[in-house]
Amino acid sequence: MGKNLREPLLKLLIEQKEGYISGEEISQRLICSRTAIWKHINELRSEGYQIEAKPKAGYRLVYRPDRVAPEELIPHLSTTSIGRAVRYQRSVPSTQSLAHEWAKEGAQEGSLYLTEExxxxxxxxxxxxxxxxxxxIxxxxxxxxxxxxxxxxxxxxxxxxAITRALRKQTNLPIQIKWPNDLLIHGKKVCxxxxxLRGEQDQVHYVVQGIGINVNATESVWPEELRPIATSLAIEGGRTFSRPELIGAICGELETLYDGYLSYGFTPIRILWEEYAGMLGQEVTARTGQGSVKGIAKGLAETGALLLETHTGVQTIFSSDIEW
Amino acid sequence: MGKNLREPLLKLLIEQKEGYISGEEISQRLICSRTAIWKHINELRSEGYQIEAKPKAGYRLVYRPDRVAPEELIPHLSTTSIGRAVRYQRSVPSTQSLAHEWAKEGAQEGSLYLTEExxxxxxxxxxxxxxxxxxxIxxxxxxxxxxxxxxxxxxxxxxxxAITRALRKQTNLPIQIKWPNDLLIHGKKVCxxxxxLRGEQDQVHYVVQGIGINVNATESVWPEELRPIATSLAIEGGRTFSRPELIGAICGELETLYDGYLSYGFTPIRILWEEYAGMLGQEVTARTGQGSVKGIAKGLAETGALLLETHTGVQTIFSSDIEW
Structure with a gap:
């Protein structure tokens, strides 16, 4: 039966509500071996399902992780374009690669590719x-x-x-922006x-934005070397958060800001960005392809580049890693 | 037989050297109708083949256009990377689209997609x-x-x-560069x-550069509205040019300049560019998405943007159509 066992097995477990279902009954109803059941139970556990196994009684589903499938997301969406077209697969190599393909096929603006892993x-x-x-997420x-x-x-x-605003509202955590592309809580990366993109000098043809947010992760899911520098909303907030709800909130903020951007340009975004950027006014080191530059982070250029005040004058940083 | 008739028919015509071959003989040897032969003869003519048809004698191939197929290009190539991997199809919708696919499959640097139309x-x-x-080309x-x-x-x-240098050497014509992406002869577009590209802020993933050069075109191949603004090397030079030879020369210049660019940066390119740019020092109008800007074309910024000296100061033009 292979992969096809997963969904019927999950359905059986859910149907039991609080009760147990024996391995024998599952085996009979799904026409499969006890070993196959055991394999799939372990796979579900690795995905965050908590399944109790009690000798003689059988299996019981204790906790079901939330999913970011379209049917769970839609109740939280209040947008007209962002997130209105959705593709979802439980597991993918990379949503970026799949979204590039989708964009080339003509995906509409605001299309969202979602996955659990x-x-x-x-x-x-x-x-x-x-x-x-x-x-x-x-x-x-x-x-x-x-x-x-x-x-x-x-x-x-x-x-x-947009993500900072959505997450601050939903979690009350002190999210801060680190140029160019990270969000931090207490100096640790959460997003x-x-x-x-694909484009030519005169115009962007399409943009594919990958968004990764550590929501309910515990430290144990990360490799050793990431633990000192990564965090999650759950670690910082001391509770889990509903991912579909967060995605709905993010789509809402994105749509508001993006519509404003298309109508009024970048200036309003820049003002908000400077409010949320933890590094402004501080001395930072920018490691570029051409070497390191030290200076005071002053703000953003109109193009989105970072302005650093160095002892030789203001430098515009287009691509670099920042340390402070 | 349809499309499969083209190549054997051409082969028969070429084999006759200076002689005629009758429609009846073609019809017998290729097992096809006289109408099918006539149809394919006309198709070859539309591609630039000159085929004489003489009553009673039959058909004779008078002139064969050059082709840009790999076997014709290779004798003119002296490069190690540019043009060393080639894909060729006689007719394609767009070499750009096909090259994007090829790049995604992992095409090596310098790969070239060629076509006749x-x-x-x-x-x-x-x-x-x-x-x-x-x-x-x-x-x-x-x-x-x-x-x-x-x-x-x-x-x-x-x-x-690179193209300006190659074409000047091969044709002795006064090719000039018009920012951002055209080459002109006596004010008319020849290339x-x-x-x-596809990329992210920090790095270009790959670039696909489409190059279109009017080589042996006569005015009649262009729609009416293009004739006052387009020209070809043949129109300006009063003779036809070998396309494979030109491509070989272009690949050579490209490789030299590109290697230099990767080693020494943009400055040497900028100096050469300014030498070939017909518009420098002249008053030009830049039509951008935000309106028109008038000014004296001063040169290039380090990023490749155009510097215009206007009455309010130097403006940097990133994307626009230029008129002068």
Whole structure:
């Protein structure tokens, strides 16, 4: 039966409500071996399902993680374009790659690719992005802004502001923005944004924005080296959060800010961004391809580049890692 | 037999050397109708083949247009990367679209997609690019430069310089560069370059550069409205040019300049560009998305943007149509 066992098994467990169902009964009803059941029970556990196994009584479903499937997301959506077209798969290599394909097929503005886990999620510059199952929001958003290529960095900043506003409202946590594409809580990374695009100098053809948010992750899901620098909303807030609800809130903020951006330009976004950017006024080090630059982070240029006041004057930083 | 008749028919005609071959003999040897032969003869004529038809004697091949197929190009190539991987199809909708697919499959740097005609060739901002059969060079070049997104306009300028140098040497014609992406002779367009890319703020993932050059075109191949503004090397030079030879020369200049660019940056390219740009020092009008700007064209910014000296100061033009 292989993969086809998962959904009927889950259905049987859910139907029992608070009761147990024996391995023998499952085996008879699904026409499969006890070993196959055991294998799938363990797979569900690894996805965050808590399933009790009691000798003689059988299996009982104790906790079901939330899902970001369209039917769970729609009740939380109040938008007209962002998130209105959705594709969902439980597990994918990377939502970015799939969304690029979708965009090329003509996906409408605001289309959203959602998943529970990525097996090959990626961040800036080909870095690995850890996307453990059910523990975060891993999604890719398709936009078609009528802007020239040199304004495209503005979109990362716009999305940073939208997510910050949504998460602050939903969690009351002190989210801050780190240029160019991270959100932090108490200096640890809770969210990353990867803006990829296809275009020509005169116009962006489409943008695919990867958004990764550590929502209900516990430290144990990350490799050792990430633990000192990563955090999640659950770790910081001391409780779990509903991912579909958060996605709904993010889509709402995104739509408001994006509509405003298309009508009034980048200036309103820049003002909000500067309010949420923890690094402004501080001395930072920007590591660029050409070496390191030290200076006081002053704010944003109109294109979205970072302005650093160094001892030789104001420098415009387009691409770099920032430390402070 | 349909499309399969074309190649054997051409082979028969070529084999006759200076002699005629009767319709009846063709019909017997290719097992096809006289009508089918006539249809394919006319198709070959529309591609630039001159085929004489003499009553009683039959058909004779008088002139064969050159082709840009790999076997004709290779003798003219002296490069190690640019043009070393080639894909060729006699007719395609657009080499750009096919090269994007190829780049995604992992095409190596310098890969070149070549064709005799495009049925849906495109220029900047989705404009139509006329690519009549055998009359020009229609090709797309794949590059993978390790540069951030904001430096990508430099690549259009680099390629403009490379093509200008190659064509000046091969034709002795006074080719000039018009920012951002055209080459002109006596004010008329002879070449356009379309730089499309996929990338993120920190790095370009790949570039697909469409290069269209009117080589042996006569005015009659263009629609009425293009005739006052378009020209070809043949019209200006009073003779036809070998397209494979020109492509070989262009690949050579491209490789030299691109290698230099990767080692020494944009400055040497900028100096050459300014030498070939007909518009420098002149008053020009830049029509941007936000309106028109009038000023004296002063040169290039380090990113490849155009610097215009207006009465309110120097303005940096990133995307616009230029008139002067």
């Amino acid at each position: 990525q097996t090959a999620g990626r961040g800036r510059m080909g870095r690995i992005w850890h996307s453990p199952t059910h523990s975060g 891993w999604m890719s958003l398709i936009l078609r802004p009528p802007i020239p290529l040199n304004q495209s960095p503005q979109l990362t900043l716009l999305t940073s502001v 990353g944004i990867l803006t990829e | 495009q049925t849906a060739g495109r220029g900047r901002m989705g404009r139509i690019w006329h690519s009549p059969t055998h009359s020009g 229609w090709m797309s070049l794949i590059l993978r430069p390790p540069i951030p997104l904001n430096q990508s306009p430099q690549l259009t300028l680099l390629t403009s310089v 356009g370059i379309l730089t499309e």
